Amino acid sequence: MYKRVILKLSGEALAGNTDKSYDLSTINAVIEQIKTIISEGSQVCLVIGGGNYWRGRSADPDMDRVKADQIGMLATVMNAIYFSDCCARQGVTAKVMTPITIGAVTEMFNKDKAIEELEKGNVLIFAAGIGHPFFSTDTVTALRACELEADALLFAKAVDGVYDKDPAKHPDAKKFDVIPCKDIVEKNLKVVDIAAANLCYENKIPVVIFGLSEENSIIRAAHGEKIGTVVTV
Numbered sequence: 001m002y003k004r005v006i007l008k009l010s011g012e013a014l015a016g017n018t019d020k021s022y023d024l025s026t027i028n029a030v031i032e033q034i035k036t037i038i039s040e041g042s043q044v045c046l047v048i049g050g051g052n053y054w055r056g057r058s059a060d061p062d063m064d065r066v067k068a069d070q071i072g073m074l075a076t077v078m079n080a081i082y083f084s085d086c087c088a089r090q091g092v093t094a095k096v097m098t099p100i101t102i103g104a105v106t107e108m109f110n111k112d113k114a115i116e117e118l119e120k121g122n123v124l125i126f127a128a129g130i131g132h133p134f135f136s137t138d139t140v141t142a143l144r145a146c147e148l149e150a151d152a153l154l155f156a157k158a159v160d161g162v163y164d165k166d167p168a169k170h171p172d173a174k175k176f177d178v179i180p181c182k183d184i185v186e187k188n189l190k191v192v193d194i195a196a197a198n199l200c201y202e203n204k205i206p207v208v209i210f211g212l213s214e215e216n217s218i219i220r221a222a223h224g225e226k227i228g229t230v231v232t233v
Contacts, residue, residue, distance in 0.1 A: 095117050
């Protein structure tokens with residue numbers, strides 16, 4: 001079982017199969033799994049995307065990229081605050097940390113403070129990316145993993161692993177049970193951001209990419225079970 005993990009959820013994952021911004025049953029199911037792995041001794045951090053609110057310039061192709069990315073960063077903050085409140089209602093203390101000052105709404109990221117909170121059994125949610133445009137939430141997930149010396153990154157996605165091509169468009173798409181990180185970079189498989197893949201490769205942090213909708217998928221991934229695709233380093 002991994003001691004310290006960073007779980008990446010897409011913003012769309014919070015919506016479940018609904019057309020709303022949030023699906024409470026989906027979120028509560030995630031929190032229950034987080035509670036389980038914390039009770040078993042793991043430390044858990046989260047990064048949540050903002051796609052349920054905003055998807056950069058795909059929402060408005062003519063707008064300035066910097067401004068579009070800034071809106072996206074704020075979308076992740078809204079998701080983090082909502083998720084932290086859901087955690088509180090389930091008896092889990094979750095702290096939202098950002099790389100930028102947002103008044104009294106969030107805490108500034110600090111490695112020592114982050115480790116202190118994790119050792120108390122609290123959940124950390126990292127929002128607002130790295131505080132700058134042109135970097136995805138995948139990148140900040142990998143960056144925080146490096147800073148906090150995480151044992152693994154867990155990417156919970158709508159697709160149940162890494163394929164050689166889009167399985168939604170190609171019925172003959174082949175799923176990889178295991179794939180070297182360098183192959184993701186060299187083959188440009190687009191399952192994680194290239195900058196994030198490079199960070200994981202350089203710092204020898206394994207990545208597990210799996211389907212969120214599978215039963216107990218987060219628990220199984222944290223246990224190191226064979227689920228989804230393991231990206232080796």
